[in-house]
Amino acid sequence: MRGLFRRRDREVPELNTSSLPDLIFTVLFFFMIVTHMREVDLKVHYQVPQGTEVQKLNHKSAVIPIYIGRKIYNHSTKDDEFFIQLNNEIATLDDIKEYINEERNKMNEDDRSRMTVSIKADKDVPMGVIADVKQELQKAFALKINYSANEQ
Amino acid sequence: MFERRKNRVPGLNTTSTADISFMLLIFFLVTSSMDSDKGLARQLPPPPDSQTEVEMKVKERNVMRIQLDANNQLTCNDEAITADLLTERIKTFVANKTNDPTLPEKSIRDVNFFGQCKVSDRHILSIRVDRATSYDAYFQLQNSIVRAYAQLRNELARKKFGRSLANCSQEQRDAIGMVYPQRISEDIPSDTQQVEKNKANDQKGGKR
Numbered sequence: 001m002r003g004l005f006r007r008r009d010r011e012v013p014e015l016n017t018s019s020l021p022d023l024i025f026t027v028l029f030f031f032m033i034v035t036h037m038r039e040v041d042l043k044v045h046y047q048v049p050q051g052t053e054v055q056k057l058n059h060k061s062a063v064i065p066i067y068i069g070r071k072i073y074n075h076s077t078k079d080d081e082f083f084i085q086l087n088n089e090i091a092t093l094d095d096i097k098e099y100i101n102e103e104r105n106k107m108n109e110d111d112r113s114r115m116t117v118s119i120k121a122d123k124d125v126p127m128g129v130i131a132d133v134k135q136e137l138q139k140a141f142a143l144k145i146n147y148s149a150n151e152q
Numbered sequence: 153m154f155e156r157r158k159n160r161v162p163g164l165n166t167t168s169t170a171d172i173s174f175m176l177l178i179f180f181l182v183t184s185s186m187d188s189d190k191g192l193a194r195q196l197p198p199p200p201d202s203q204t205e206v207e208m209k210v211k212e213r214n215v216m217r218i219q220l221d222a223n224n225q226l227t228c229n230d231e232a233i234t235a236d237l238l239t240e241r242i243k244t245f246v247a248n249k250t251n252d253p254t255l256p257e258k259s260i261r262d263v264n265f266f267g268q269c270k271v272s273d274r275h276i277l278s279i280r281v282d283r284a285t286s287y288d289a290y291f292q293l294q295n296s297i298v299r300a301y302a303q304l305r306n307e308l309a310r311k312k313f314g315r316s317l318a319n320c321s322q323e324q325r326d327a328i329g330m331v332y333p334q335r336i337s338e339d340i341p342s343d344t345q346q347v348e349k350n351k352a353n354d355q356k357g358g359k360r
Contacts, residue, residue, distance in 0.1 A: 021169035028177045035184030048191075049288045051295040053302060057189035118189060121287050127220075128283030130290070131341045138199040147291055148191040 044069035044085045046122035050152045057118065057146055062111035064103045064142070066096070068121035068129060082125050084133065096136040104142075120148040192294055214256040214274045216245050220293060222284035235296045242300035246272050246332060264327040265312065276335050283341045297336065304332050 046069030057063055067085040083090050086099045104112060117137055121130060137145060218238070219227045226233055228241055248255040256275035263269055277297065281290055302317070305328050309317040313324055320328070 017170065018166065021166065021173055024170055024173040024177060028173055028180065031177065031180045031184065035180065049291040051192060051291060053295050053298040054190045054192060057191060057193075060189070063189065116193070118191060123286065123288035123291075125287040126283060127281045127285040127287060127290050127341050130287055131281075131283065134196060135340070138196050141198070143196040143198065144193070145196055146189075146191040146193045147294060148189065149291060149295075151190060 040065070040067075040085075040088050042067065042085070043072060043088070043090055044083050044122075045072045046070070046120060048120060048148050048150055049123045051149045052152050054149045054151050057116065059111065059114055059116075062107065062114045063116050063118050063146075064100065065118045065120055065148075066133065068119070068125050068133070070122065082122065082129055084129075093132050093136055096133065097140040100137065100140040100142045114144070115142065116144045116146050117142045118146045118148050192291070192298055194294065210276055211257070211274075213254055215276050215278055216242070217278050217280070218293065219279075220281040220285045220289055222282040224286055224289035226289070226293065235292045238293070239296045239300045239303070242277065242297060243304055246275055246300065247304055248272060248275075261330070263330045264323060266327060266331065269331065271331050271333075273330075273333050273335070276337055278337050278339070280339045281341050285341070297334075301332060301334055305329070308332065 044067050046067060068082055069085075070081070071083050071090070084093070084096070085091065086095060091099070100117070104115060107115060119130070119133065134145070137143070217229050219230075221227070226235060226238065228238055233241065245255055248258065251258075256272060258270040258272050259274065260268055261271040261273070263271065279293070281293075306317045308328050308331060309315065309320050309324070312328075313320055317325060317328065
């Protein structure tokens with residue numbers, strides 16, 4: 001009689017985790033493909049305008065970014081002062097030509113022909129600054145430009 | 153005695169593989185940004201050369217003057233207008249479907265797929281902005297110009313090839329680009345900021 005009411009050993013079966021690495025690797029590869037590395041530390045803060053006709057920029061390796069916006073971490077400057085950032089540093093107009101030539105030399109033949117300068121400027125930047133930048137780009141023969149924007 | 157000993161390869165302990173790949177995953181999540189680069193692609197003219205610069209005489213009917221002043225007010229041929237309406241204006245201006253004598257003239261050219269056809273290659277959109285104009289207003293202007301051309305070309309592609317421009321082959325797109333070429337001239341922004349500021353101050357003073 002006693003044997004009948006004996007407590008049965010009820011063990012929770014162990015979870016099979018042998019496929020967990022594969023799952024995570026899949027997610028990892030997904031992220032590696034859809035994302036791209038953040039190349040620079042942004043020193044300026046900008047909010048790009050919105051447009052309806054924006055197109056995706058292809059050939060990431062042939063794109064040179066120029067950032068124009070307000071300085072981050074600097075509360076002493078006035079609100080309407082805008083800075084140009086090239087390659088991790090705040091720069092001036094005169095540096096643009098040299099920067100473009102430097103970047104162009106780093107590229108391979110294919111990329112050089114489709115080199116595009118992406119102007120990532122804040123909505124409130126006055127056109128004077130943009131026009132000066134465009135003139136410098138003309139002088140550097142970087143004639144393909146792209147006004148960075150978000151889709152509306 | 154000569155019995156073969158069983159040489160079993162011990163199973164590799166893979167419990168930590170998950171942790172390692174988690175670390176990699178988190179690393180990529182932190183260092184990467186999802187935002188893809190989008191924007192309006194434009195082409196700049198080559199730098200002006202004082203020797204090759206020629207004064208071009210352009211007929212009045214071929215020019216559309218688009219201006220943005222320091223207060224971001226858009227004007228088209230000295231007439232205030234919104235960015236949406238500007239798209240329509242540019243479309244009728246460039247296409248000139250009725251061969252209106254006040255709208256730009258066309259020339260007859262040999263184009264792939266189209267044969268002899270009228271091409272609107274005389275028109276000029278002349279853009280003038282102020283140094284104090286905001287980039288946003290300028291961008292909206294560029295956006296409406298691009299939209300006008302894109303709509304015209306798309307309409308033509310549908311009429312001629314029965315599909316949207318995006319589905320056309322490169323040759324077909326080139327041919328359409330020849331029928332409706334983008335002809336835009338941009339002036340170096342004028343510095344009327346000071347004058348405008350004074351004006352604005354005057355107006356404010358008047359209101360008080």
